[in-house]
Amino acid sequence: MFELLIIIVCLLINAILAGTETAFIATSKAALKAQAKNGDEKAALFLILRENPERTLSVLQIGITFVGAFAAAVGGAGAEESLTPYIKNLLGVKESIAELISIFIVVVPLTYASVVFGELVPKTLALRRANFFGTLSAPWLHWSSRIINPIVTVLEWSTKKIIQLFPKHHTQSEENEEGLELQGLSSHNKQYIMNMVKIEKTMVKAIFVPWQEVVYLKTVMSIEEVEKLIIASGHTRLPIVDEDKVIGILNSKEFFAFQKTKKKDWLNLKRSVIYLHEETYLLAALRFLQEKRAHMAIVHNNITKTGIITMEAIFEEIIGDIYDEDDDGVLKKLLS
Known part of the structure; x- marks a missing residue:
């Protein structure tokens, strides 16, 4: 009877651990973050535990094992002490055979109870209410990790060393989690992210x-003519052309x-001229402009210049129209 009580307690503990x-x-990381922001200390603690999955899983695996x-040892010992003599007398078989039969009688129902x-059952329930079970377990997981720290440290180190032997890839759960995090964003922020994906596939x-619409300066212009053209255009940067060649940016x-x-x-x-091919993808163009610390590039098609592209134009593809101080023509009015 005592052995049966111990086995039931072990099954209960195993269910909690599983x-x-x-x-x-x-658990959803996005949901946990939201709970933590609302003052849920258990959710905040569970997020910390998730930052080091090897350690936390080691604690659980030690407990389950x-x-x-x-439970198996207690069940086996109980079978040998209680059932073996009874089966031996009942069936009139050798003691070794009676031991095997008694162990079988204990192991089969124990295995069934252990699996179910x-x-x-606990894993299915945990899948249905992952965040609830996760946050509920956070405190004792944290303290268990501290208590069996030496053993966990060895297991954690071993796990990391073995994992390093395998190439790292994004898992489906990571992709699902990223999708869940997107669900918590506002419609504007979602649109920004979608636009970022879009510019990766959009060309310059x-x-x-187009060049025929570009306002540009000529090297033969006087300083007064340059001033008038700048004021009339309202642009911050203008290409400088010598005959038909772009020689700089002003x-x-x-x-x-x-x-x-x-x-x-x-x-x-x-300033020096930066060139971009018209079939360059916008995200690559943006990175190129960042690397060159340039705000404008001359677009070409391998034969001739075809237009200009600015960093502002690329940003507008991501976040929408950007208001420029010169858009309302105040400077033009003041200086005209």
Whole structure:
């Protein structure tokens, strides 16, 4: 009777551990973060445990293995002491055969109870309410990890070393979790993310300004003519053309600062030209402009220049129209 009570307690502990293990894997990180932000300390603690999965899973596995082995040992010992003599006398068989029969009689129902009540039922319930089971288990998981820290450290180290032997890939659960995190975003933020995906597949030629529409400066222009064109266009940056070749980019802010020096050689202000092929994808173009620390690039098709692309234009593909201080023509009105 005492052995049966111990086995039932072991099955109960095994059920808790198995359910917690499933909940640990199945919990939504996005939902846990939301709970933690709302002041749920258990959710915050569970998030910390999830940052080191090897340690937490080691605690659970130690518990499951120990409880299973203990239940089997108690069941085997109970079978040998209680059932073996009875079966030997009842069937008139040798003691060794009686031991095997008694162990079989104990192991079969114990295995059934262990699989159904110790594994399947708690794991199914944990899948249905993963966050509830996960946060409920956080405190004792945390303290268990501290108590058996030396053993866990060895298991954690061993696991990490073995895992390093395998290539790292994104798992389906990670992808599902990222999808769940997207569900918690506002419609605007979702749109930004979708636009980021879109620009990875959109080419420069889809949004660039055709060359025939580009306002540009000529090297033969006087400083007064340059000033008038800058004011009329309202642009911050303009290409500089010598005959038919783009030789630089002029920043209008630098130009107006230069005017205060009373010097006339405005071409000394020109910045180097950056080129992008019209079939470059926008995300790659954005990275290229960042690397070159440039805001504008001349677009070409391997034969000739076809237009210009700006960093602002790419950003507008992600977040929508960007208001520019010069869009309302205030500068033009003040200086005209």
